[in-house]
Amino acid sequence: MVSFSVKTKNELCRMAAGRDCCQRAELYGVLLFASEFSNRRIRIVSGQAALIRRISALFLRVFGFSPEIQAVGGKRALVVSEERCLRAVLGGLGYDYRSYITYHLNRNVVEEPCCAAAFLRGAFLMAGSVASPEKKCHLEIKSSHAILCREVMSLMLDNGLEPKMAERGSGVVIYWKDTQRIEDFLTTIGAPRAAMALMEAKVEKQLRNEINRQVNCETANMVKVTAASAKQIAAIERALMLRGIEVFPENLRETVDLRVGHPTASLAELAAMFDPPLSKPGLNHRLRKIMEIAGQVGEGE
Numbered sequence: 001m002v003s004f005s006v007k008t009k010n011e012l013c014r015m016a017a018g019r020d021c022c023q024r025a026e027l028y029g030v031l032l033f034a035s036e037f038s039n040r041r042i043r044i045v046s047g048q049a050a051l052i053r054r055i056s057a058l059f060l061r062v063f064g065f066s067p068e069i070q071a072v073g074g075k076r077a078l079v080v081s082e083e084r085c086l087r088a089v090l091g092g093l094g095y096d097y098r099s100y101i102t103y104h105l106n107r108n109v110v111e112e113p114c115c116a117a118a119f120l121r122g123a124f125l126m127a128g129s130v131a132s133p134e135k136k137c138h139l140e141i142k143s144s145h146a147i148l149c150r151e152v153m154s155l156m157l158d159n160g161l162e163p164k165m166a167e168r169g170s171g172v173v174i175y176w177k178d179t180q181r182i183e184d185f186l187t188t189i190g191a192p193r194a195a196m197a198l199m200e201a202k203v204e205k206q207l208r209n210e211i212n213r214q215v216n217c218e219t220a221n222m223v224k225v226t227a228a229s230a231k232q233i234a235a236i237e238r239a240l241m242l243r244g245i246e247v248f249p250e251n252l253r254e255t256v257d258l259r260v261g262h263p264t265a266s267l268a269e270l271a272a273m274f275d276p277p278l279s280k281p282g283l284n285h286r287l288r289k290i291m292e293i294a295g296q297v298g299e300g301e
């Protein structure tokens with residue numbers, strides 16, 4: 001089974017490469033979190049074919065050459081060992097070729113917000129993982145370089161992301177456990193679908209809990225109502241977060257408010273809350289419109 005981490009990374013790998021500055025920044029994020037990044041050798045290992053293809057393409061576009069591909073067990077390694085190529089990479093990222101200390105973040109490469117996001121995408125692609133929506137929320141990026149991690153953390157703080165950091169074994173992890181922050185991070189680096197999946201799961205969990213407290217209702221029926229309503233509410237909340245209520249036309253805003261405000265209400269119950277009451281088909285029509293608009297907001301990111 002494909003893990004949620006792999007799905008999320010595949011989503012990121014499908015993203016357009018973006019501006020030149022961002023391509024360089026993304027590759028830089030990959031390199032700083034790769035197995036080897038020095039003036040002697042660069043070595044990037046992954047079991048994910050889409051990721052190897054993306055990184056290889058980035059090398060070609062940014063530095064004008066393709067790394068050598070080696071097989072390592074069931075994985076692939078991209079290797080750069082030719083001096084000419086190593087000079088191009090280190091020089092291009094603002095390093096002195098002769099010095100061997102590369103595990104520092106050169107802020108010049110990630111100055112623009114677009115580039116910071118691309119850099120974090122590269123870091124996550126290389127060293128990140130995210131727990132699947134059914135599990136407890138957790139996203140982390142691993143490294144064996146503590147100073148680098150502190151510098152990357154300060155970059156995240158500057159960009160409104162608030163990670164935590166912990167030592168683990170000989171290395172360090174940057175992590176989040178808060179769903180909202182994980183959604184923000186995934187949206188920032190270009191994985192709105194993964195963020196949406198987490199948000200849907202969260203809303204569904206909340207609604208289940210609410211139902212469990214309401215002992216007098218018909219549970220089976222409620223669960224059916226809930227699944228549909230959770231999907232709608234997650235989509236609406238996402239659209240509201242990204243664009244605000246203005247994204248919905250005036251005549252749909254009351255419906256938006258009522259749907260979000262009464263997550264466990266059935267269609268009939270919801271229709272009766274309007275003044276004057278709506279018909280069920282009338283409400284259905286409005287909800288379809290709302291979902292259409294909310295869906296477009298996700299697509300446009």
Ligand SMILES: [Zn+2]
Nearest residue numbers: 021022114115
């Ligand atoms: Zn950029």
